[in-house]
Amino acid sequence: MGPATEHPLRYALVNELHARPSPRLGAPSTCAFVAFKEPRDAVNRDRGRDVAHLEQLTGRHGAPRPDPDESHYQGQLGRHELKWESHTEFVTYMATTPGLPARAFDPSAAAIFPDEWQQAAPGKRVAAVLVQIDLLPEDPQEVLDRIGDWFARDSLTAVWVLDETAMIAGDFRIDADGWMRFALFVRPDTGSGRIGRIVHRVVELETYRAMSMLxxxxxxxxxxxxxxxxxxxxxxxxxxxxxxxxxxxxxxxxxxxxxxxxxxxxxxxxxxxxxxxxxxxxxxxxxxxxxxxxxxxxxxxxxxxxxxxxxxxxxxxxxxxxxxxxxxxxxxxxxxxxxxxxxxxxxxDLLERMDRRADLQLRLQHTVEGLSVVAISYYAVGLLSYALSPLAHAIGLDKSYLIAGMTPVAVLLVWWAMRQVRRRLQQPGERGHL
Structure with missing residues (x-):
């Protein structure tokens, strides 16, 4: 089966499944995580600015430059292994380092993210997490003593995870340096891949909690x-x-x-x-x-x-x-x-008024028609009297008798002609000449 049979996106879509693997971490180690989001219209933000901000960080440590067309980056920056991801509304940076600081949750553990670099970020910081990974002591009371000194008791959560493979503790509070802190204690036989997945889920838990509460x-x-x-x-x-x-x-x-x-x-x-x-x-x-x-x-x-x-x-x-x-x-x-x-x-109501108006117009029309018959008959008799006067004189007929005889005939003829006109107007389908 040749390449011509492959869908053009097949390899890209399969590679997307493996583009964001969880880090592999040992114990003890430290994870510093930050997420930035544009305050407005983060979905349509200029993602080139995010890549440029990442490039400023990689350039400080001489690491390979990120691909501007990729939505993820992973590389070694000195002692830190950096993982960068671009999401729909935000970008995340995770830096993991072997070992623990001398003081628990010392902000120096996140020195890879300098304050001036964070202030120059295209967006605002919505999550900042420090995770300390250590081996689980044989005596669980020792764990309680440690986390009792690190976290606020009223909001402290402490749970076994993954069938008691590890223990996670945190109080979901932000310390004076702006970091939310979690402690992870793992059994000595826990694999680096499983530790990485636990840490990844913890930082995602805090990131998506912050995003949802917006x-x-x-x-x-x-x-x-x-x-x-x-x-x-x-x-x-x-x-x-x-x-x-x-x-x-x-x-x-x-x-x-x-x-x-x-x-x-x-x-x-x-x-x-x-x-x-x-x-x-x-x-x-x-x-x-x-x-x-x-x-x-x-x-x-x-x-x-x-x-x-x-x-x-x-x-x-x-x-x-x-x-x-x-x-x-x-x-x-x-x-x-x-x-x-x-x-x-x-x-x-308008139709009723129109009906009344049409009825009035019809009555007025009949009145005008009667008056028209009289007027037309008057002029017809007058014209005929002029036309027939010589004839009446020749036969010795008085003109007044002639006019009196023509008047009823003229009125009847005019009335008949008006009726014919009205009949033809009321029958628009018929054709003819008046």
Whole structure:
């Protein structure tokens, strides 16, 4: 089977499956992760600026330049192994380094991402995570002592993952240096590929959690706007039962409907993205296959109490917006029906007036027709009297008797001619000459 039988995208699509492998990490090691997003219209951002920003970082360490047409990059930058990915709305950088800093979660572990370089990023930082990977002590109490010093107790989560292959701990808080911290303890026999997948899921969990919660602020602002529009929409519906003028109601309804449609357009993408990101967050938690560690809070419990309420707020406002758009559409249908009924009544009244006017015109026409017979007969008799006067004189007939005799004949002839004209006008299908 030759190359001519291959689909032109076959190899590209297969290679896409292997384009973003999870890192291979040993223990102990450190992972620093950052994600940047454009504040507005991130989907249509200039991705060339993202590649240029990555090239600034690789250029500092003499690493190979990234391909501007690729959406991922992986290379060695000194002691750090860097992995870069371009997503729909954001870009991510993950740098992994063997060993642990002298002080737990020391910001120097993320020195590969200098502050001035981060400030020059095309977007704003939406996630910054430090993950420390260490070997699991034989005594689990030692783990509790460590994480008790590192994390806030009220929001601490600590769970076994992947059939107790490893333990993850974190508090989902941002420290004074702007980093969210997670501790990963793995058993000595855990493979580097499995450690890399766990770390990858942890940083994705935080990234997609942050991205999904961007919809919360939009939902709150939308809620305030809907609180203003809902009374107006209710007043319009109530006004339809109070015989308010349809024109005034229509103008108000158009204003409210236009505002609702504008809100739907502005928020549809963000709400859709929020739902997608939420699904990814829950998928990453499910993929970890967590179990309880020494009675501590689990990730699912933390998310149920701290994260899911925010997602329900977004969903409820999205549903509320859709409901109000549908209410406005139904109100428009009702108002259109009312206008049609009123217009039909007006047309009926107009037709009745036209019928009365036509009847009056017909009567007037008959009156004018009678007067026309008299007038035409008058002129006809006058013309005939001039024409027949010599004849009357020749036979010795008085002119007045001649006129008196011609008058009834002229009237009858004119009346008959007028009837013939009217009959022909009332029969447009017939052809003839008057």
């Amino acid at each position: 919809g919360l602020g939009r939902a709150r602002s939308l809620s305030r706007r809907l609180n203003e529009l809902e009374p107006r929409l209710s007043a319009i519906v109530d006004g339809m039962t109070e015989d308010r003028p349809a024109d005034a109601l229509l103008q108000e309804l158009l204003s409210v409907s236009a505002e609702l449609e504008a809100q739907a357009v502005q928020h549809s993408f963000r709400f859709g993205a929020t739902a997608a990101y939420e699904a990814i967050v829950m998928d990453r938690i499910s993929a970890l296959r967590e179990t309880r560690f020494m009675g501590r809070q689990m990730l699912t419990e933390f998310m149920r109490r701290r994260y899911q309420p925010a997602m329900r707020t977004v969903k409820s406002n999205e549903t509320r917006l859709k409901t109000m758009v549908e209410r406005a559409a139904r109100a428009g249908e009702l108002l259109r029906t009312r206008v049609d009924v009123e217009r039909s009544a007006q047309n009926q």
